[in-house]
Amino acid sequence: MSIVPLVKVSLVGVLNDKDAVLEATQRFGALHLIPLASVQKELEAIPPGGGREAVEALRWLVACPSQLRPVTDPDRFDLEGVVEQTLKNRAAMKDCEDHVARLARRIRDVEPWGEFSFTDLAQIGHNRLWFYVVPLEKLKKVDPSDKILEIVYRDRYRAYIVLLAPEEPPVSDMPVPRVHVGSETLSSLNRSYEAAAIKLEELQLERQVLTKWRYVLARNLAAARDRAARRRAALQTADADRVFVLQAWARRDRIAQVRDLAGQIGVAALIEEVSEKDSPPTLLENDPSFAAGEDLVEFYQTPGYRDWDPSPVVYVSFIVFFGMIMTDAGYGLLLLALLFLFRRRFAGTALGRRMFSMSIWLSVSTAVFGVATGSYFGVKPPEGSFLAHFDVLPLGNVDVMMKITLGIGVLHVVLANVMRACHENTLSGRLQPAGWCLVALGGLATYLGQGTPLETAGPGAVVAGLLIVGIFGSDRKVNSLKTGALRIFDGLTSLTRFINMFSDVLSYMRLFALALAAASLGETINTLSGQLNGAVPGVGILIAILVLAIGHAINIALGLIAGCVHGLRLNVIEFFNWGLKDEGTPFRPFRKEETRL
DSSP: OEEOOEEEEEEEEEGGGHHHHHHHHHHHOOOEEOOOSOOHHHHHTOOSOSHHHHHHHHHHHHTOSSOOOOOOOGGGOOHHHHHHHHHHHHHHHHHHHHHHHHHHHHHHHHGGGOSOOOOOGGGGTTOEEEEEEEEGGGGGGOOOTTOEEEEEEEOSSEEEEEEEESSOOOGGGSSSOOBOOOSSOHHHHHHHHHHHHHHHHHHHHHHHHHGGGHHHHHHTHHHHHHHHHHHHHHHTSEEETTEEEEEEEEEGGGHHHHHHHHHHHTOEEEEEEOOTTOOOOBOEEOOGGGTHHHHHHHHHOEEOTTSOOOHHHHHHHHHHHHHHHHOOHHHHHHHHHHHHHTGGGGTTSHHHHHHHHHHHHHHHHHHHHHHHHTOBTTBOOOTTSTGGGGOOSOTTOHHHHHHHHHHHHHHHHHHHHHHHHHTOOSHHHHHHHHHHHHHHHHHHHHHHOTTSTHHHHHHHHHHHHHHHHHHTSOOOOOOSHHHHHHHHHHHHHHHTHHHHHHHHHHHTTHHHHHHHHHHHHHHHHHHHHHHHHHHSTTTHHHHHHHHHHHHHHHHHHHHHHHHHHHHHHIIIIIIHHHHOOOEEOBOOOOOOOOOOO
16 A cells, blocks of 8 residues: 655647647656646637537437437548537527427416407506406405406316406405416417427437437547547646646656657656655555555545555455444345346446455455344344354444444544554654554543453553643744743644544444444344234235335345445544545546547
8 A cells, every 4th residue: 555656747848749749648648737827718718529518419419319320430520510519409409498388388378368469558548457367266255346357268177367457456356366478469479389399390300410420429539538638738738939848747667658758759858856845646556456445535535645545444444334334144145146146247447346346345244244243134043053153243232332333443543543653754743643542542441441450541541642642732842932832732722632532433333323223124124024924814925025125125225325324434534534634636647538449
């Protein structure tokens, strides 16, 4: 487990050769580019044809219900033109569909009132027409004695009333709010609807014609993303007169290859070591068996370049925590069987293979803890049976399980502090984690060692740890009364993390709580199924099987969610809180996605 050492590479070349240099660098695929200019506005101005736009265009064409025969000759294909035309078609179709829907709704609203147009106000004594759709059961609430109104249409449920008045009647005069009919006539609305519907059909035909490019567009997606990446990279270089500078981070062990690349493309290569002012990205490198740990770590936070790589620890602890939460041998074996059936779906990519390997271990961990707690689809093995001999974790014993989970929490937090101390360079950076280790271990000894010598030794370790943390709260030199006061303040500030230590260790009790909840739910499902089997003769067994299948499927789904969320949370929150100091950025090489067969 390690964070790969990097160096800073500066490629200096002639401006006219920049495009060729960028393409060669992208083909090399081992440099993390450093932006040398703020180019947000220029990046937004990149024309269609980039990776995201091409993906959206392809999705729009593939989703078309009626498609033409695909063109397979790439020489006739204009990527940027097709992408731009497709996206315009999509935007126009969506606008047209919205327009048609609005017109259809307006026609439905106006149709019951018939064909009419508003006359000049002077001709009707400056009165206005107010429209109401009144349910028949509320019609009796309308008082016509002081109003000029007319029921122009009536169906089985509603009455359509037109009221004549110079101003809108008060809300209390009518049982329903008025309807906004609008000034456009029904015939005009129908003509507009017909024109919009024809326009929509034309756009649908245009989309259908564009579907002939879906095959070559799919094959050129990677090339489109590569082209867009080169455009972004071209805007991030430093250009002056006829010279440009491309700066990037590279692995230290690939310096020779970088120099060879520079010689091949005719540019000068300057290699610099990482300085204290630099903030390099973090490139994690682990044994393939622990590679999935990198995905777990970077899911939440990438460690800083000068920190340490927690991937193996997170990988192992996540597997253990997941198994403790699921804790059922039957569920673990079922998950193993499903993974075996769908194993080919994971084999296509490196990420899929890493996830498959980790999923195997997660299932094994679930089965192992299930055997240790004596849970097989929520069923306990009979007393004295072979499987009963492996039932060593008393899940129903709250006191014992609390001690186990708190012990796991303390050991996990202590490991985080030990690893941090090993990778610190300052005296306070090394001694503070050591002090917190004493605090955590002393608290655990006090809790577990009641009635033993540990009960008296534990508080002493806690006090010693707090003294170390307080004294070495910082590396500030004391050369005056002010700096002495600030040094004391630093120590007191460091001691405030005692509450964090206490709460973080208690967080590990969720392992016991979730395991107990999953086991209890499995037992409840089995009990309910048995009761249904006895209560309903004949078909009761079918109902019982259905309850078993659905109930355990729900319990497995809840266990998977809880195992992933809480198993990962204890690593990326509690463990990272004590183990990592800085947050970094992941190493993202500038490389081609396009593959050539």
